[in-house]
Amino acid sequence: xxxxxxxxxxxxxxxxxxxxxxxxxxxxxxxxxxxxxxxxxxxxxxxxxxxxxxxxxxxxxxxxxxxxxxxxxxxxxxxxxxxxxxxxxxxxxxxxxxxxxxxxxxxxxxxxxxxxxxxxxxxxxxxxxxxxxxxxxxxxxxxxxxxxxxxxxxxxxxxxxxxxxxxxxxxxxxxxxxxxxxxxxxxxxxxxxxxxxxxxxxxxxxxxxxxxxxxxxxxxxxxxxxxxxxxxxxxxxxxxxxxxxxxxxxxxxxxxxxxxxxxxxxxxxxxxxxxxxxxxxxxxxxxxxxxxxxxxxxxxxxxxxxxxxxxxxxxxxxxxxxxxxxxxxxxxxxxxxxxxxxxxxxxxxxxxxxxxxxxxxxxxxxxxxxxxxxxxxxxxxxxxxxxxxxxxxxxxxxxxxxxxxxxxxxxxxxxxxxxxxxxxxxxxxxxxxxxxxxxxxxxxxxxxxxxxxxxxx
RNA sequence: UCCCCGGUAGCUCAAUCGGUAGAGCGGCGGGCUGUUAACCCGUAGGUUGCAGGUUCGAGUCCUGCCCGGGGCGCCA
Numbered sequence: 001x002x003x004x005x006x007x008x009x010x011x012x013x014x015x016x017x018x019x020x021x022x023x024x025x026x027x028x029x030x031x032x033x034x035x036x037x038x039x040x041x042x043x044x045x046x047x048x049x050x051x052x053x054x055x056x057x058x059x060x061x062x063x064x065x066x067x068x069x070x071x072x073x074x075x076x077x078x079x080x081x082x083x084x085x086x087x088x089x090x091x092x093x094x095x096x097x098x099x100x101x102x103x104x105x106x107x108x109x110x111x112x113x114x115x116x117x118x119x120x121x122x123x124x125x126x127x128x129x130x131x132x133x134x135x136x137x138x139x140x141x142x143x144x145x146x147x148x149x150x151x152x153x154x155x156x157x158x159x160x161x162x163x164x165x166x167x168x169x170x171x172x173x174x175x176x177x178x179x180x181x182x183x184x185x186x187x188x189x190x191x192x193x194x195x196x197x198x199x200x201x202x203x204x205x206x207x208x209x210x211x212x213x214x215x216x217x218x219x220x221x222x223x224x225x226x227x228x229x230x231x232x233x234x235x236x237x238x239x240x241x242x243x244x245x246x247x248x249x250x251x252x253x254x255x256x257x258x259x260x261x262x263x264x265x266x267x268x269x270x271x272x273x274x275x276x277x278x279x280x281x282x283x284x285x286x287x288x289x290x291x292x293x294x295x296x297x298x299x300x301x302x303x304x305x306x307x308x309x310x311x312x313x314x315x316x317x318x319x320x321x322x323x324x325x326x327x328x329x330x331x332x333x334x335x336x337x338x339x340x341x342x343x344x345x346x347x348x349x350x351x352x353x354x355x356x357x358x359x360x361x362x363x364x365x366x367x368x369x370x371x372x373x374x375x376x377x378x379x380x381x382x383x384x385x386x387x388x389x390x391x392x393x394x395x396x397x398x399x400x401x402x403x404x405x406x407x408x409x410x411x412x413x414x415x416x417x418x419x420x421x422x423x424x425x426x427x428x429x430x431x432x433x434x435x436x437x438x439x440x441x442x443x444x445x446x447x448x449x450x451x452x453x454x455x456x457x
Numbered sequence: 458u459c460c461c462c463g464g465u466a467g468c469u470c471a472a473u474c475g476g477u478a479g480a481g482c483g484g485c486g487g488g489c490u491g492u493u494a495a496c497c498c499g500u501a502g503g504u505u506g507c508a509g510g511u512u513c514g515a516g517u518c519c520u521g522c523c524c525g526g527g528g529c530g531c532c533a
Contacts, residue, residue, distance in 0.1 A: 052492060
């Protein structure tokens with residue numbers, strides 16, 4: 001039996017509810033089209049209902065989609081029909097019905113109700129029936145996040161998140177990278193301790209990881225091409241739509257690779273991920289009313305510009321931008337809006353970048369690095385670079401950044417024993433998903449966002 | 458850390474110059490055999506965030522506080 005088949009149950013094994021109707025097979029809404037004409041069983045929740053005299057329309061969701069269930073008086077048992085009027089939103093229900101193709105239905109199929117049983121009927125669901133004119137504000141929705149995720153938009157966003165994750169993993173494996181994850185508890189800072197969450201580790205100070213990169217460099221010297229995928233933590237007091245205190249990052253690290261190798265990889269990767277979401281998550285993009293023409297434009301080649309080009313671009317647009325500074329949110333937006341696809345900005349001034357980045361031999365004040373800015377003002381979704389591989393140079397960089405040498409002893413070992421040129425990057429999952437889904441704020445792209453002063457639920 | 462905006466019914470919002478606190482949605486009751494986050498009729502629902510002040514009179518003006526949102530910096 002394939003994994004796919006096992007997801008639809010053979011009701012007879014589950015006992016309880018389904019013994020009552022052994023002839024109807026439990027199916028999921030996403031599979032209904034394969035059961036036209038059959039009587040099937042759905043197990044889900046009541047999402048919405050409408051009534052018109054002697055006909056009732058229930059919108060039922062089961063996690064895989066939404067479907068309309070129709071009940072006409074005199075065509076269903078009277079006690080079943082009467083039960084429908086007592087149902088509240090989010091009632092958990094199990095129902096049997098006959099699958100019928102119908103051009104009027106958004107998904108192409110509907111169910112004619114035969115029987116319905118109520119698992120639980122909640123009388124006071126805290127999120128009101130949501131209509132465009134009265135969507136509660138986020139201050140009220142966030143404390144109800146555990147219920148908010150049942151909503152249509154949140155459902156669509158999180159399904160696309162899953163697709164992005166799997167697309168990234170499939171792509172990396174197809175390119176010969178293997179997944180190996182670094183520790184989350186660490187004793188050292190990658191870029192200084194000010195933005196780290198400090199914890200008590202058996203009496204020793206430790207931190208939640210803000211990046212697994214240094215460990216990934218060690219793994220790259222063992223496996224050549226590696227990537228990690230996991231949570232990272234930044235104790236930044238940020239209150240913007242692009243920031244979370246806990247977010248997920250994919251961090252590839254590639255031995256013997258150059259900046260140019262990295263740019264080619266990033267380009268292929270983003271093209272693949274966007275195409276896969278367009279192909280596999282059409283329904284969800286429709287729910288979100290995403291302008292898919294903006295996603296269809298994501299093709300090779302991506303523009304590659306240097307920091308100097310970007311500064312010139314800003315100055316042409318009327319920005320009073322001082323050379324040598326890092327771009328702020330307004331600048332990133334202005335740069336990205338000059339292109340219809342992600343723009344790769346390289347060769348930033350080394351002094352505004354992390355200590356481990358390799359300098360460009362032809363311009364020693366520039367780092368061999370790249371920031372990828374997503375279109376439509378979604379900001380930086382990827383940051384990467386070649387890493388300095390020379391031991392003594394790296395020691396000097398650490399000292400210049402006023403970082404202690406001792407915690408980096410193992411990291412410096414990598415440069416003492418078979419050091420090679422290498423490069424890697426980090427991709428911010430939530431920002432990438434926010435861009436692809438076209439939603440305004442990254443907090444809706446993660447199931448339970450961790451924000452400044454918000455850790456519940 | 459700083460700057461900006463907001464807080465009125467369960468939710469989203471009105472309330473003119475300081476002069477009787479309203480509407481839509483949701484709830485409840487009723488109607489409708491094809492609705493697409495349905496529609497129609499009716500109905501209940503308020504310490505206007507808190508504390509003070511000005512005034513004949515404060516949702517509205519002033520002061521302080523609390524809570525929320527957004528932005529800056531930092532970053533993915």
